[in-house]
Amino acid sequence: SVRLLAGVRGVFAAEQVAAAVRPDNAHFPHSRMVIVENTNNRGGGTVWPAPRVAEIRAAADRFGLHLHMDGARLMNACVAARCRPTDYTQHVHTVSMCFSKGLGAPVGSIVAGPKPFITRAHRFRKMFGGAMRQAGILAAAALYALDHHVERLAEDHAQARRLAEAIAELPGIRLDPITVETNIVLFDVDPSLGTAAEFVARMREHGVWMLPTPPQRVRAVTHLDVSAAGIDRAIAAFRAVCRGR
Numbered sequence: 001s002v003r004l005l006a007g008v009r010g011v012f013a014a015e016q017v018a019a020a021v022r023p024d025n026a027h028f029p030h031s032r033m034v035i036v037e038n039t040n041n042r043g044g045g046t047v048w049p050a051p052r053v054a055e056i057r058a059a060a061d062r063f064g065l066h067l068h069m070d071g072a073r074l075m076n077a078c079v080a081a082r083c084r085p086t087d088y089t090q091h092v093h094t095v096s097m098c099f100s101k102g103l104g105a106p107v108g109s110i111v112a113g114p115k116p117f118i119t120r121a122h123r124f125r126k127m128f129g130g131a132m133r134q135a136g137i138l139a140a141a142a143l144y145a146l147d148h149h150v151e152r153l154a155e156d157h158a159q160a161r162r163l164a165e166a167i168a169e170l171p172g173i174r175l176d177p178i179t180v181e182t183n184i185v186l187f188d189v190d191p192s193l194g195t196a197a198e199f200v201a202r203m204r205e206h207g208v209w210m211l212p213t214p215p216q217r218v219r220a221v222t223h224l225d226v227s228a229a230g231i232d233r234a235i236a237a238f239r240a241v242c243r244g245r
């Protein structure tokens with residue numbers, strides 16, 4: 001079973017981990033693992049501070065828990081926090097990361113950890129039918145992304161902030177631009193603009209694609225394929241839809 005910890009936009013504290021560990025009692029499952037998601041998607045692209053991850057590790061060690069970092073957007077976190085991946089990964093047992101998303105590879109993710117863990121992961125991948133002999137072409141795209149698309153994530157973050165600042169002032173949009181740390185802009189639409197799904201459908205007519213989360217929350221994401229001109233177009237579309245034009 002999974003216990004979700006209510007943190008501050010997805011970043012929780014070591015005491016919360018300690019409090020969530022199940023007692024040694026036949027009625028409960030054994031607590032085995034803690035996962036931190038960096039950046040945190042539902043939190044709005046929130047960056048974990050590396051010292052906080054170190055605190056979570058200390059708590060995990062106290063209870064014999066495995067600490068995994070879901071670093072699908074780890075490079076966004078590193079660019080925003082101006083740190084290296086190892087500033088985070090030194091504190092965790094295992095880490096995963098996506099080369100698609102902001103890094104721009106067409107497909108591909110990685111999991112890293114100690115050798116026995118990887119040997120076991122290989123086995124599970126085979127069992128689930130995920131093995132692929134011809135993965136080199138995908139690895140090449142991932143290597144290209146690491147060489148060419150990491151520093152530029154700062155542009156995505158600046159574009160996200162610019163979008164957030166422009167739309168925060170519009171009628172019916174609830175958003176604090178200060179919460180936009182990376183490439184994700186989360187906001188709520190007032191019911192007078194419809195549900196999130198209805199709002200997103202109207203924005204799509206203007207060529208702007210976003211993700212609705214019922215009932216009123218919307219997620220906009222910037223990435224390699226979203227240009228500065230594209231953000232200008234998106235802002236114009238927001239203005240038109242929010243002002244009922």
Ligand SMILES: Cc1ncc(COP(=O)(O)O)c(C=O)c1O
Pocket residue numbers: 037041070072073098108109
């Ligand atoms: C936070 C997070 N973790 C994990 C994943 C899974 O990545 P993949 O499908 O490449 O394994 C995603 C993908 O959307 C994600 O957003």
